Amino acid sequence: MGKPEEFSFSPIGWIQSPYSTKFGVPRQPGLAPSIVSRVKFKDDFRIQTALKGLEQFSHLWVIFVFHKHGAKDWKPTVRPPRLGGAKKMGVLASRSPHRPNPIGLSVVELVRLDLSAPKGAEIEIQGGDFVDGTPVLDVKPYIAYADVIENSISGWASQPIKKYSVSFTEQALAELKDLFENGHGVRFANDLEGFLKQIEEVLSLDPRPASQKTRDGAEDPKSQGQNYGFELAGVDVQYEIKSDGFLVFSCKILSD
Numbered sequence: 702m703g704k705p706e707e708f709s710f711s712p713i714g715w716i717q718s719p720y721s722t723k724f725g726v727p728r729q730p731g732l733a734p735s736i737v738s739r740v741k742f743k744d745d746f747r748i749q750t751a752l753k754g755l756e757q758f759s760h761l762w763v764i765f766v767f768h769k770h771g772a773k774d775w776k777p778t779v780r781p782p783r784l785g786g787a788k789k790m791g792v793l794a795s796r797s798p799h800r801p802n803p804i805g806l807s808v809v810e811l812v813r814l815d816l817s818a819p820k821g822a823e824i825e826i827q828g829g830d831f832v833d834g835t836p837v838l839d840v841k842p843y844i845a846y847a848d849v850i851e852n853s854i855s856g857w858a859s860q861p862i863k864k865y866s867v868s869f870t871e872q873a874l875a876e877l878k879d880l881f882e883n884g885h886g887v888r889f890a891n892d893l894e895g896f897l898k899q900i901e902e903v904l905s906l907d908p909r910p911a912s913q914k915t916r917d918g919a920e921d922p923k924s925q926g927q928n929y930g931f932e933l934a935g936v937d938v939q940y941e942i943k944s945d946g947f948l949v950f951s952c953k954i955l956s957d
Contacts, residue, residue, distance in 0.1 A: 712836035714742035719889040719934035725908040730807035733902035737889040738829040744821035756814040760843035766836040767798035782911035864905040866946030
């Protein structure tokens with residue numbers, strides 16, 4: 702066996718996402734199906750031509766780069782949050798972004814393809830798990846007869862995702878209503894109802910870092926009353942842990 706080859710790839714586009722940081726991003730695609738993102742492609746007529754026909758598919762695969770950490774310090778084992786951080790697994794037996802090559806693969810719903818968008822073609826997608834600015838290496842159509850595997854086994858990740866109930870105070874609802882009624886708007890959401898649904902989907906997954914969730918479990922009575930926050934589409938969402946789930950008490954825009 703000769704010397705291993707090295708490969709170099711350039712992005713064909715970048716993600717425009719309501720997640721400005723990794724905090725709050727669902728750990729898998731499809732867990733927050735109402736979240737709207739876009740893939741903005743290079744302003745290149747070849748890319749524009751290459752996308753023709755993609756609108757015939759309902760879903761697609763996005764191949765991307767975990768660009769926020771690089772692969773400098775990857776380790777062969779990780780502690781998956783799904784296992785509470787208590788067990789180690791091989792990194793290649795997980796979907797951790799800290800991999801030998803920081804490449805990700807997500808399936809998303811294709812909402813709209815715009816080949817004539819200014820400064821390059823773009824596609825609107827739902828259910829993505831991407832940080833804003835994520836480089837995209839490729840997109841491929843999702844094909845059910847080949848991509849759906851019946852009777853597949855999900856190993857240590859087979860248990861259902863735990864979800865929590867989400868409610869809003871009158872103050873939080875009033876703040877959000879004010880944003881939409883006074884023309885501030887919220888990127889990636891068309892109306893108040895849609896944005897409330899997005900917040901609920903993200904927050905129901907408990908978006909806190911794994912270490913924080915392990916230390917201060919949402920079901921632990923000692924955690925009740927503690928306040929946390931995350932950013933979604935430029936809105937600072939503040940919430941409190943309650944005995945019956947999470948209570949959003951403040952939603953203020955960070956910048957116009």
